Amino acid sequence: MKFFIDTADLAEIRDLAATGLVDGVTTNPSLVAKTGRQFLDVVREICAVVPGPVSAEVTATDTATMLAEGRKLAKIAKNVTVKVPLTPDGLKACKVLSSEGTMVNVTLCFSSAQAILAAKAGASFISPFVGRLDDIGQSGMELIREIVEIYRNYPHFKTEVLVASIRSPMHVTEAARMGAHVGTLPPAVLRQMFAHPLTEKGLATFLADWKKTGQSILADGEKVAAE
Ligand code: E4P
Numbered sequence: 752m753k754f755f756i757d758t759a760d761l762a763e764i765r766d767l768a769a770t771g772l773v774d775g776v777t778t779n780p781s782l783v784a785k786t787g788r789q790f791l792d793v794v795r796e797i798c799a800v801v802p803g804p805v806s807a808e809v810t811a812t813d814t815a816t817m818l819a820e821g822r823k824l825a826k827i828a829k830n831v832t833v834k835v836p837l838t839p840d841g842l843k844a845c846k847v848l849s850s851e852g853t854m855v856n857v858t859l860c861f862s863s864a865q866a867i868l869a870a871k872a873g874a875s876f877i878s879p880f881v882g883r884l885d886d887i888g889q890s891g892m893e894l895i896r897e898i899v900e901i902y903r904n905y906p907h908f909k910t911e912v913l914v915a916s917i918r919s920p921m922h923v924t925e926a927a928r929m930g931a932h933v934g935t936l937p938p939a940v941l942r943q944m945f946a947h948p949l950t951e952k953g954l955a956t957f958l959a960d961w962k963k964t965g966q967s968i969l970a971d972g973e974k975v976a977a978e
Contacts, residue, residue, distance in 0.1 A: 755935040775803035798828035808834035817844035849873035863897040870908040880916035
């Protein structure tokens with residue numbers, strides 16, 4: 752399963768990219784607005800930090816303007832993935848941009864019917880929003896199960912299921928069990944995934960016992976190379 756991080760915050764992206772676990776980044780207009788920075792600069796900088804797909808969303812609602820925006824975004828860097836909303840105009844733009852060799856992420860997917868349309872439009876990624884479905888009392892994970900099952904029935908669909916609106920590590924593990932290709936994780940959720948109280952407790956015990964031996968693996972003055 753690939754991990755994208757769902758943020759436009761460069762400091763967070765640099766910090767988490769250093770783990771070696773980040774395969775891509777997703778942004779959206781709300782995340783960009785939070786940074787208070789110029790969108791195009793932010794996209795350029797993220798693309799330089801993370802070599803994998805970086806989703807940058809168009810803000811037009813008609814196909815012609817979406818195409819103009821998408822082409823401009825795609826010129827920023829090879830790894831830009833143009834994000835379009837799941838609307839008739841968005842899917843028309845998806846089809847054209849995909850045929851030009853640009854990766855497209857179709858966002859705001861809330862049904863498996865919509866996911867079928869995105870695959871037929873040649874999307875590289877479909878983004879079903881699990882948390883927002885849970886919020887209205889529907890099962891976000893059930894939607895992931897349906898889309899993964901449907902796409903498996905049609906091996907010529909090349910669209911990857913990118914689980915979005917993730918709220919907890921459980922969303923990530925359930926999506927992985929279902930075989931979703933990608934999860935886009937808020938930074939806090941990725942950090943939560945490292946944590947387990949027994950890991951911390953066990954490590955404290957090991958270190959305390961090691962201290963009693965009076966030994967050290969590295970001799971005095973032995974160099975520690977920079978990461
Ligand atoms: C996905 O690409 C979206 O940016 C994101 O996952 C939306 O998540 P939210 O529902 O937490 O805003």
